[in-house]
Amino acid sequence: MIQPENLAVTSELPGRISATQVADVRPRVNGIIESRDFEQGSVVAEGDVLFRLDRATYEIAVEAAKATVARAEAVLVDARATERRYASLNERNITSQAEYETAMAARLQAEAALAEANAQLRAAEVNLGFTEIRAPISGRIGRAQVTEGALVSAQGEVLTTIQQLDPVYADMQQPVSELLRLRAELASGRLTEVEPGAARVVLLLDDGSQYEHAGKLLFAEAAVERSSGQVTLRAEFPNPDGVLLPGMYVRVSVEQATSAAAIAIPSQAVQRSASGAAQVYVVTAEGTAALKPVVLGRATGNRVIVEEGLSEGETLIVDGFQKMGPGAPVAPVCWADPSLSEPPADVCIQRLGGDAAAGDTN
Numbered sequence: 305m306i307q308p309e310n311l312a313v314t315s316e317l318p319g320r321i322s323a324t325q326v327a328d329v330r331p332r333v334n335g336i337i338e339s340r341d342f343e344q345g346s347v348v349a350e351g352d353v354l355f356r357l358d359r360a361t362y363e364i365a366v367e368a369a370k371a372t373v374a375r376a377e378a379v380l381v382d383a384r385a386t387e388r389r390y391a392s393l394n395e396r397n398i399t400s401q402a403e404y405e406t407a408m409a410a411r412l413q414a415e416a417a418l419a420e421a422n423a424q425l426r427a428a429e430v431n432l433g434f435t436e437i438r439a440p441i442s443g444r445i446g447r448a449q450v451t452e453g454a455l456v457s458a459q460g461e462v463l464t465t466i467q468q469l470d471p472v473y474a475d476m477q478q479p480v481s482e483l484l485r486l487r488a489e490l491a492s493g494r495l496t497e498v499e500p501g502a503a504r505v506v507l508l509l510d511d512g513s514q515y516e517h518a519g520k521l522l523f524a525e526a527a528v529e530r531s532s533g534q535v536t537l538r539a540e541f542p543n544p545d546g547v548l549l550p551g552m553y554v555r556v557s558v559e560q561a562t563s564a565a566a567i568a569i570p571s572q573a574v575q576r577s578a579s580g581a582a583q584v585y586v587v588t589a590e591g592t593a594a595l596k597p598v599v600l601g602r603a604t605g606n607r608v609i610v611e612e613g614l615s616e617g618e619t620l621i622v623d624g625f626q627k628m629g630p631g632a633p634v635a636p637v638c639w640a641d642p643s644l645s646e647p648p649a650d651v652c653i654q655r656l657g658g659d660a661a662a663g664d665t666n
Contacts, residue, residue, distance in 0.1 A: 316508075317537065319476035321552040324540070325468035327441045329354060331456045332434040333362070340448055348466065350442045355463060357435040357456070366432050369425035376418040383407070383414035443468035444546070467550060470543045474507060474519065476556050477534040505539045507548075508555040517542045521558060567614050568607040573622045574600065584614070585621035585628075593621060593634050 335357030342354050390407040393399040439445070446465045450456060456463070507515040519541035528535055539556055541548060548554075575583050575595070583597045598613030614620070619636060621628075628634060 315478060316555055316557045317476035317478050319474045319539075319554050319556045321548045321550055321554060322473045322475055323443070323467035323469055323550045324471055324473055325441050325443065325466075327439075327443075327466045328462045329437060329440065329464045329466065330459055330462055331355075331357065331437055332458055333357065333431050334457050335361070335435060335455075337450060337452050337454050337456060339452060342445055342448075342464075344445065344447045344464075346445060348439045348442065348445050350439055352439045353436050354439055354445070355437040357437070359432060359435045362428065362432040362435055365428040366425070369421070369428040373418065373421040373425050376414070376421040380411070380414035380418050383411040387411045437463065439466055441466055441468055469546060469548070469550070471540050472543045472548045472550070473522075474505075474539045474541060474554055474556050476537045476539065476558070477532065478537055480528050480533050480535055505541075506557040507539075507541055508557065509547075510553050515541065515547070515554075517544075519556075567610045567616075569610055569614070569620055570622050571603065571606055571608050573620055574598075574608065575625070584610075585625065585630075586614075587619040587621060587634055587636055591633055593628050593630060593632050595630050 337355050338358055339356045340354070341356065342348055342352065348354070387404075387407040387410070390399055390404040394401060394404040443466045446467070448464050449461065450463055505519040505521050507517075507519060509515055519539045522538045522540055537558065539558070569584065573584050575585065577583055577597075581597055582600050583595050585593045586596055588594050596613055599611045601609035601611045603609075621634065621636070624634075
């Protein structure tokens with residue numbers, strides 16, 4: 305017999321897998337690649353050395369910067385000593401105030417020159433460190449775009465790409481018409497909004513199998529794409545085994561609301577009239593088959609929600625239509641949904657007599 309139930313309103317949307325982080329590895333200084341220190345296609349950690357450039361030129365630059373710092377320190381020592389002498393002479397009125405101020409300015413210039421030399425030394429050391437090209441993020445690294453001996457330039461060509469694949473994103477497209485319909489049903493009270501963070505997101509792979517890890521819905525875009533009239537949604541899925549790869553086509557089932565006291569029937573129970581109107585067979589009190597027009601709503605799995613036309617307690621005929629017609633006596637027997645490995649215990653109804661088969665909707 306037909307029994308109302310609380311059903312999750314889900315949308316099965318097409319989508320593509322994308323990495324949560326993608327980093328193009330580029331050199332930050334010019335140089336010749338001396339070695340490649342990673343296995344292509346392997347997993348690398350943030351900070352791992354990927355390539356090494358020729359260090360000779362940058363080591364020389366560091367040594368030159370150190371010499372400049374030493375020279376600036378010597379000049380500063382002399383300038384400070386000169387300032388102290390002029391300060392002592394100025395206190396005894398042996399020299400003029402102008403000469404003392406000149407010595408003080410020379411000391412300030414020497415301090416500025418030392419600061420500049422230290423900055424140049426720091427820059428030379430940073431450039432030397434950039435000869436080791438390191439991984440900016442953790443993830444799976446792709447193929448190397450250059451080989452040993454290649455000359456590369458700062459911020460030039462991409463040497464390789466790293467993608468973080470655990471977790472991954474699934475970007476989906478939902479028609480704006482479906483979104484507006486959902487909002488209208490929520491506003492009318494026919495549907496109840498799922499609490500924030502409670503939505504269940506299930507991913508279906510290209511071969512039809514269900515992905516073993518459930519995901520979570522992150523957000524929906526605030527704008528509609530002009531070309532397609534669709535809204536983009538993004539979900540996040542764990543990917544510990546690396547099954548999901550960027551660019552993979554998937555379908556994502558997103559739970560967006562709850563329909564209270566809904567009547568859902570197997571899709572195969574729906575018949576169509578000559579005009580295309582939906583109708584179903586039910587068992588009357590006299591044990592005969594009768595056609596009833598119904599208004600269908602959204603589909604959920606292999607069932608469809610009936611918005612109008614059926615009432616609680618009616619017995620729905622699901623199979624055996626080729627053996628009967630309106631007014632024919634029927635003998636309802638147990639019917640099991642083939643998509644369920646273990647049908648519910650209350651799916652069977654008693655035999656009434658006749659030749660047709662029927663079943664209820666749980």
